[in-house]
Amino acid sequence: MLGDGDDAGHCSNGLSAGGYYEASAEDRTVYRRWMRGVIVFYASVLLIFAVAAIATYGNAGLTQLVLR
Numbered sequence: 001m002l003g004d005g006d007d008a009g010h011c012s013n014g015l016s017a018g019g020y021y022e023a024s025a026e027d028r029t030v031y032r033r034w035m036r037g038v039i040v041f042y043a044s045v046l047l048i049f050a051v052a053a054i055a056t057y058g059n060a061g062l063t064q065l066v067l068r
Helices: 018-022 025-057
Strands: none
């Protein structure tokens, strides 16, 4: 059974900073740690894929000459 505030129309917008300024100091600290972790995670994933792409691309254009 749905109660007051249980529908999707009451979901907060995660991209707005309105709730951030109204939150307590402890909640803001947790939010900053969480956001920092998300950024570090995705930056690490991007770096891993970039290194893998560069490593595999390095051998793509080499031509081997066979001497007979």
